[in-house]
Amino acid sequence: MAVPAGPEQAREQEQSGCYVYGIVPADVEPAADVAGVGDPPARVQLVRQGSLAALVSEVDLTRRLGTPEDLRAHAQILDAAVIEVPVLPLRFGTVMGSKDAVAAGLLAVYQEAFAAALKQVDGRAQYMVKGRYVEQAVLAEVLAEIPEAARLRQHIQDKDPDATRNARIRLGLIISNAITAKRAADTRALSEVVGPHCVASVVREPTHELDAVHLALLAEITRQDDLDQALSDLASDWAGRIEIRLLGPQAPYDFTPALPPLRIR
C-alpha cells in the first residue's frame, strides 16, 4: 500500500501558490527585486519553458488578494514589461499550484497559441482613450438640438419637483437617450481619428453616465507620437465639450487571444 504524504506536508503545499502575471518570451532577463502582489510583496520571478516564460511570484493562499496595492502591483509589473518586451497579461487573480504547474500545465500546453499571440503584440502596446462630457456643455447641446427638451425645461423651471415628476422623468430620459446617441457618434469620430495610428481597437462599455468615449487601442510603441498628435488635435476640437485622457502604454489587456479549450488528459 502506498504511503500517503504526511498531512503536514500536504497542508504546507496548499498554503502556497504561484501567482501568474503574464507571459513573455523566454529570452528576457529577470529584473532584480521587483515586488509583486501580497503582503509582504513577494519577489517576481521567471518560469521558463521552451520559448516562453511566465512572470510569477509566490503567493500565500490563506490570504485573500485584492487590496489597492495588489491591483496596482499587477498592473505596474505588466505595464512596465510591455515597454521592453511583448507580454500577454493574465487577468488579475490567476494562481496555479506551483512553478512546475505553470511550466508544464500552462506554458507547455499553450506553447503555440502564446508564441503566436506574442508575435502579434511584439513592439506594440495598449493605449486607453477616455473621454467625459462636460455636463453643462452636453446638456446645452441637447436643449439646443431637441425642442421637446427645451420645452420640458421651461415647464419644470421653478416648479415643485414632485408636481413635475413625470415631466422631469421624460426630460431626463430624452437627455439620457441623446447622450447615448452622442456617445456612439463621438466614438465613431474618435475611431476614425485614431484608425491610421493603431493596428486594432476595441470599444469598451461606458462606466459613467457622462462617459463620451472609451476606447482601447493597440498601437506600435514607436508610433506613439503620431497617436499623441492625432489625439491632441481632437482634444482641441472637443475642448469645452469633451475632456479626453490618454493612458498608456499598457500591456495589451484587451487584445489577448481567447485560448482554445484545454484537452483534459
Add this chain to the structure above:
Amino acid sequence: MSPPGGGGPSPTGLADVIETILDKGLVIDAYIRVSLVGIELLTIDARIVVASVDTYLRFAEAVNRLDIAQEKEGLPGLVGGSRPGKGTRITKGVLQGVGDKLREYAESERRPAPRRPRSREGY
C-alpha cells in the same frame, strides 16, 4: 475637467486599473487554475451604467440648474466655440502624461521591467 491651472498628466487612477485588470486579460482554463483570488474591494459592481429613473431625475435637475446667463450668451459658443488656449493645455497634458509615464517606468527602481539581453531579432 482638468484641474484649473494644473494641465498635468493623466494619472492612471485605481478605477482605471480595476476596470482593466479585473475584466480584461487572458483567462486561464479553470481546470488548471488553483483559484481566482477573492477581491476585497466593494466598489467593483459600479462598473456598468444602467440608466434609471434616478438618472433621469438627476439629469432633469442638472438642466433645471443650468445657468441662464450662459444660455443667453448663445449655445453655439458653448457647443462649437473655439478655445484654442484650452485645447492646447489639454494636449500638453496628454503628451506629458505618456512621456512622464515612460520616464517613470524607465527610471523605476521598484518595478524594473524585464529586459532582453539580445536584440528583438534574436527571438
